[in-house]
Amino acid sequence: MEITDLTPAERRVWQAFPLGEGVDFRESPEVRESPEDDPGTGGSWGPERTVRAEVLRALLLNGPTEDGEIAGMKLTGARITGCLDLMYGTVEQPVRLRSCHFDEAPNLYGAQVRTLALGDSVLPGLKAGTLRVESALRITCCRIAGPVRLAGAQITGAFFANGAELGTPHDPGAPDAPDPETAAEAVLQLNHAVIGADVWAPGLVAHGQVRMNGATVGGQVNLDGAEVGGGPGEIALDVETLSVGTDLRAKRLRARGTVNLSGARIPRHVNLAHARLSHPGGTALRASSCVVGELWLREAAPIQGTVNLRRSQLDLLYVSPEVWPDQVKLDGLGYRRLAPDLPAEQRLPLLERETTGYLPQSYEQLAAAYRTVGDEAAARTVQLAKLRRHRRTLPAYARIWGHLQDVTVGYGFRPMRAAGWLLVLLLTGAVAFALHHPRPLKSDEAPHFNPVFYTLDLLLPIIGFGQESAFAPDGRYQWLSYLLIATGWVLVTTVAAGITRSLSRQ
Incomplete structure (x- = not known):
């Protein structure tokens, strides 16, 4: 491309290129947001600030140079x-x-x-x-x-x-909306x-x-x-x-x-x-x-x-x-x-x-x-x-056992609950049997009756104090003794399960 083929605006760019100098076509370069210099309206700019892309291409690929200049x-x-x-x-x-x-x-x-x-x-x-x-x-x-x-x-x-x-x-509803594949x-x-x-x-x-x-x-x-x-x-x-x-x-x-x-x-x-x-x-x-x-x-x-x-x-x-x-x-x-x-x-x-x-x-x-x-x-x-x-994912019978473990000892994470239940049951049994002593099985061989240790004998299936085997309640107190025995087994079993789970985690 010859310089004679260029417009005045393009000639400015061509002459500045080998020297590395800038060309500023803006009308108000000192005003940062001048409306007339907004590139959004650049389609209306006249020939005084228009440069053909082919001119830029020619400069960038094979433009003139000056010795000692960048x-x-x-x-x-x-x-x-x-x-x-x-x-x-x-x-x-x-x-x-x-x-x-x-x-x-x-x-x-x-x-x-x-x-x-x-x-x-x-x-x-x-x-x-x-x-x-x-x-x-x-x-x-x-x-x-x-x-x-x-x-x-x-x-x-x-x-x-x-x-x-x-x-x-x-805006899909706009009349000039772009093609969906392109968009x-x-x-x-x-x-x-x-x-x-x-x-x-x-x-x-x-x-x-x-x-x-x-x-x-x-x-x-x-x-x-x-x-x-x-x-x-x-x-x-x-x-x-x-x-x-x-x-x-x-x-x-x-x-x-x-x-x-x-x-x-x-x-x-x-x-x-x-x-x-x-x-x-x-x-x-x-x-x-x-x-x-x-x-x-x-x-x-x-x-x-x-x-x-x-x-x-x-x-x-x-x-x-x-x-x-x-x-x-x-x-x-x-x-x-x-x-x-x-x-x-x-x-x-x-x-x-x-x-x-x-x-x-x-x-x-x-x-x-x-x-x-x-x-x-x-x-x-x-x-x-x-x-x-x-x-919640288990069958009904397993959920019942889970509820028992939860209420009693919190699956082993709340061991003090078992102590609380034992204390409540111990007080209940001790008061009940203190007010109504069960009859001795053998009067001449029976030890002195102690309502606290008798209740502990019922609650704790492993430990024996000799009270349970020596006395036999009757009536509703017999049903109370059955309840204490069953509850004791549940507490001991759930406490053992909780301890096992705690040890396995550690």
Whole structure:
């Protein structure tokens, strides 16, 4: 391309490129939000700030250079017509196209660039699958109506999407609603991408799915204050099998659809503090088979939809009881500690919400978490609740025996109950037999009658004081003696079962 074929605006860009100088077409560059410089209205900009994409392509692939100067594309406030097609191309110079309006989606599929910054620009889309970036890729504060395709991209530095707005609000009833198949495509596609530093996207607004499944991020993923989902697809944030070097931050996240963390590997924090997760009738949070350091849902809004944490391994789980939804899936979930510190009675109702019914492992895991912090009383409360829940699954005859163990000694977790029952029965029998002495079987051989030890002889089937064998009550007192004997056997048997269970736990 010859310089004589260029418009005055394009000639400015051509002359600035070999010197690495910037060209700013904005009418009021000193005013940050000048209406006439809004890239959203860039389709009406005239030839004085219009540059053809083919001119930029010619510069980036084979532009002029100056000895002793570092060439570079630094363009601000331009309207770029045509398709900037750099497919499979290699661009040695940094590319900065800020506050620009693109008539067509750039095509950078398979390209190699040093750095690419599109901050504050408006684009109909971005085709950049398998893109290679030596430094950073920035779409900060961009407004991109179509999908941003970065699947398989390799970015040595960081990816910046803070403040960007991707996709368009979904309105199925609108006369110009997009095709459902096109609308269902993820608006941000970073699946299987490799990013050396961070994914920095606080304040991101994605009117559709954000997909990062299978991606590898060397630093952290920051989605603080982001809004994702709301399109026709069920998944709002898909980070399945994501591998992160440090944290996944998503404080104040607003997700309309499933947040899918299945199989993710995040060594430090998944921070969903103050988040709002909503997928009524579906799964709001799927974090099954994860390995996560700490999962935080501190002061989050009540989750609308099912939570699936099956087979995940966590060091710390921070969730208040009021955050949990009506249905949860906790089979195989392992955690070492729970926060905030709460009594067992406030956490036990969660285990009743398991969709598959009674799961002994969930109770054992909760009890183990209380033992980890040294709260043995809470651990015993959980174990007792487990046995009561298990009792509901037994046949009627087994439930009767379970009720006896529960009422008498609390399945061995409340041993002082047995002492209380024994004391009540002892006092009852001692008073009754003190008022009405049973007749001696052999008057000349019978010992002196003692109502207390006679009652103990009836209650304790193992220990004998010689009273029961020497005296025989009659009438209603005989029935009282039968009741004391039967009750004593029940107490002794349940106490023995409780002791055995306690020893087996230890």
